[in-house]
Amino acid sequence: MTHYNVGDFQNISNVFVDYQNLIPKHNGFVFKFIKKNNKFIHTFAEGDFLKKVNIPPSLIVGKTLHELLPENQADEKQSCYEKAWNGSIINYEGNLKGFHYLSSLTPVIVNSQVIEVNGTAIEITEHRKNTLKIQELEKLSLIGELAAGVAHEIRNPLTSVTGFAQMIKELSNDKTIDSYIEIVLTELNRINAIVNEFIFIAKPKENMKTRETDIKALVSHVVEFMKPQATLNGVHLIESIHFDQTLTIQCDPNQITQVLMNLIQNAIEATTDPSIQEIVISLKNRHSDSFLIEITDKGSGISQERQKRLFEPFYTTKEKGTGLGLMMCKRIIENHNGTIEINSQLGEGTTVKINLPMVFDHQQLQG
Numbered sequence: 001m002t003h004y005n006v007g008d009f010q011n012i013s014n015v016f017v018d019y020q021n022l023i024p025k026h027n028g029f030v031f032k033f034i035k036k037n038n039k040f041i042h043t044f045a046e047g048d049f050l051k052k053v054n055i056p057p058s059l060i061v062g063k064t065l066h067e068l069l070p071e072n073q074a075d076e077k078q079s080c081y082e083k084a085w086n087g088s089i090i091n092y093e094g095n096l097k098g099f100h101y102l103s104s105l106t107p108v109i110v111n112s113q114v115i116e117v118n119g120t121a122i123e124i125t126e127h128r129k130n131t132l133k134i135q136e137l138e139k140l141s142l143i144g145e146l147a148a149g150v151a152h153e154i155r156n157p158l159t160s161v162t163g164f165a166q167m168i169k170e171l172s173n174d175k176t177i178d179s180y181i182e183i184v185l186t187e188l189n190r191i192n193a194i195v196n197e198f199i200f201i202a203k204p205k206e207n208m209k210t211r212e213t214d215i216k217a218l219v220s221h222v223v224e225f226m227k228p229q230a231t232l233n234g235v236h237l238i239e240s241i242h243f244d245q246t247l248t249i250q251c252d253p254n255q256i257t258q259v260l261m262n263l264i265q266n267a268i269e270a271t272t273d274p275s276i277q278e279i280v281i282s283l284k285n286r287h288s289d290s291f292l293i294e295i296t297d298k299g300s301g302i303s304q305e306r307q308k309r310l311f312e313p314f315y316t317t318k319e320k321g322t323g324l325g326l327m328m329c330k331r332i333i334e335n336h337n338g339t340i341e342i343n344s345q346l347g348e349g350t351t352v353k354i355n356l357p358m359v360f361d362h363q364q365l366q367g
């Protein structure tokens with residue numbers, strides 16, 4: 001590795017006027033480089049941004065890109081530097097220690113020769129974050145539109161394929177064909193479930209059919225319904241209801257059933273350790289106008305990093321998961337003016353808390 005001294009470049013840098021004026025005032029920096037022995041060497045660097053990321057100019061001056069940055073980043077910038085050295089003005093985005101900047105390279109040409117390149121950069125971290133948020137929202141709404149379109153197109157052919165597969169099953173006397181058709185039907189059922197989830201995501205509010213519902217009975221019904229599946233996985237479902245009086249609420253019972261089934265299913269899938277086999281589903285009448293449903297497992301738990309992504313569409317860690325389950329739960333609960341939160345400790349387990357109002361404003365729902 002060749003090292004150069006700051007002094008080696010002072011003459012070149014001094015050719016140019018007061019570069020303090022070039023330094024972008026708010027979180028910017030300027031820099032210069034030359035090409036020597038076929039390498040780009042930084043000859044100057046200064047600015048608030050460098051202070052912010054705690055990189056002193058002395059660390060940059062005299063160094064090549066590859067001495068400063070990880071290889072892939074250095075290679076990328078090297079090609080920008082090369083183009084600037086060939087006489088073009090180049091703009092590119094970079095990032096140092098998680099802070100983003102937009103940089104512009106301007107070649108300095110004397111007697112038709114590039115003798116130095118000036119770089120100016122401004123920080124765009126906030127702008128970058130906002131852009132990402134907008135992209136996320138656009139992605140969601142695009143998914144909604146796509147969901148509606150694709151699901152409708154798929155549903156009709158799917159119905160006829162399923163119908164014919166069932167006919168083949170009924171007509172066949174061949175055990176091998178029967179077993180194949182059984183697989184075809186199972187997979188078709190899975191596609192059907194995904195298509196239905198898509199339709200749901202596209203139009204959850206329009207699909208809501210609310211009525212007075214005995215929530216204690218609904219929870220018991222779901223727990224009973226899920227027990228065989230839990231037993232198959234060696235898991236015991238415990239229903240725990242903390243009050244006596246009947247609790248009648250305004251909700252779409254089918255949608256709330258779906259939410260609970262999804263959450264219990266997730267809890268079962270997370271409980272792989274045969275020594276910890278309990279999942280508790282509790283119903284607590286917390287306030288007079290709202291109540292709490294909790295589903296607690298002592299399964300794998302979720303790391304802090306993964307917790308941030310749980311409600312994203314298609315986020316799954318399962319081979320056969322669609323990653324739409326939690327997103328759909330959140331939509332349904334929010335459409336009921338409720339909240340859903342997930343508390344989890346990696347290696348210890350997970351509690352999902354659903355808070356639902358007894359009566360929710362139906363007018364608001366229509367709006």
Ligand SMILES: Nc1ncnc2c1ncn2[C@@H]1O[C@H](COP(=O)(O)OP(=O)(O)OP(=O)(O)O)[C@@H](O)[C@H]1O
Pocket residue numbers: 262266267270297299300301302310315316317318320321322323324325326327350
């Ligand atoms: N109780 C839980 N314990 C541990 N991890 C969980 C739990 N619930 C959800 N997760 C994690 O969150 C991810 C997303 O869950 P989600 O229900 O949205 O999708 P999925 O279960 O992967 O697929 P599906 O669409 O079939 O529900 C899961 O893949 C899993 O990594």
Ligand SMILES: [Mg+2]
Pocket residue numbers: 262265266321325326
């Ligand atoms: Mg799931």
